[in-house]
Amino acid sequence: MSISVSVVSGCADLPFATSSAQTTSTSGGVGGSSDSAHPPPPPSSNGNLRNSHQNSQQNHQNHRHAISDTVAMAGDDLSNVPAAVIIQLDIEKEMRSSRSRFLEQQELLAEMSREMDNLLREKLQMQQNFQDLEKKYKKAKYASRELAKILENDLCGTPSDGSGGFNHRGAPESDDEDSSLFQRSRSLSRAQKEQEMRQKAEKIVEKSENRKSEELIDRLINENESLMIDLERERKMTESLQDDLEKNRRMVIEREETLEELKMKLNKAETKAQQCESDLTRTSTDLAMERLRSEAEAQGVDLVTTKRTLRTLRETNETRSGPF
Numbered sequence: 380m381s382i383s384v385s386v387v388s389g390c391a392d393l394p395f396a397t398s399s400a401q402t403t404s405t406s407g408g409v410g411g412s413s414d415s416a417h418p419p420p421p422p423s424s425n426g427n428l429r430n431s432h433q434n435s436q437q438n439h440q441n442h443r444h445a446i447s448d449t450v451a452m453a454g455d456d457l458s459n460v461p462a463a464v465i466i467q468l469d470i471e472k473e474m475r476s477s478r479s480r481f482l483e484q485q486e487l488l489a490e491m492s493r494e495m496d497n498l499l500r501e502k503l504q505m506q507q508n509f510q511d512l513e514k515k516y517k518k519a520k521y522a523s524r525e526l527a528k529i530l531e532n533d534l535c536g537t538p539s540d541g542s543g544g545f546n547h548r549g550a551p552e553s554d555d556e557d558s559s560l561f562q563r564s565r566s567l568s569r570a571q572k573e574q575e576m577r578q579k580a581e582k583i584v585e586k587s588e589n590r591k592s593e594e595l596i597d598r599l600i601n602e603n604e605s606l607m608i609d610l611e612r613e614r615k616m617t618e619s620l621q622d623d624l625e626k627n628r629r630m631v632i633e634r635e636e637t638l639e640e641l642k643m644k645l646n647k648a649e650t651k652a653q654q655c656e657s658d659l660t661r662t663s664t665d666l667a668m669e670r671l672r673s674e675a676e677a678q679g680v681d682l683v684t685t686k687r688t689l690r691t692l693r694e695t696n697e698t699r700s701g702p703f
Contacts, residue, residue: 470634477627478631480627488620491613492617495617509596
């Protein structure tokens, strides 16, 4: 409401002053033409009428000087520019700046969406790699278990075969039994040592594989968590950007609506100014016609008085010259 009042007041101040100056100049021109068309009254006429005519001319000139002073009091370069035009220019500047910000935010949103797509692709690729590593780890674990089972079966089968052969051969000599028992014990101890070494090696390999797989899993989990954090941050940023874009759209729509309202008010103010100018021209012409009529009536009264005075002078002269 304050903007509309300032627009109407600004539009009402500037054109009215110029129109009033123009109307006063036109009325002054009409008055001057009337003064030049009608000669002044004769010196023998009434002095009061002449003084009133001079006073009216002086008041008219003072009024013209006062109006010209009010027009010149604007002072700056924008004195002849309506306030509504200045407000409209400011609003257009703000709309341009808001549109530029809107376009920049759209570009940022597009870049963020591209980055989010790239991050999603990387996340899917890392998930695929993680699944492949899990499959490889399961296969290696299954193979190590199978290998351990095979080794256990081999180690368990050697003493049973030897004992079976010894029973089938019957009762050999004592030296052969001692040598065979000694060799068998040595072979069993070697087999046990080899089995222990294999078990230790398998445990070490399994531990190293488990450690590597755990490290890979931990690293993948950390990377997934960091990616999730980045995605959440990007999502929040996109939401904030979308909110800003929505706010800017609403601001642009509101500014356009206010601009349309101001344009309508400016058109109304211009129509009112034109009506006031036409009314002022009519009143100035009416005043000029009234002034001319009053001057004509005053001159007619002066003529009547002069005729009466001449008649009285003639009668007095006739009365004086009558007896002679």
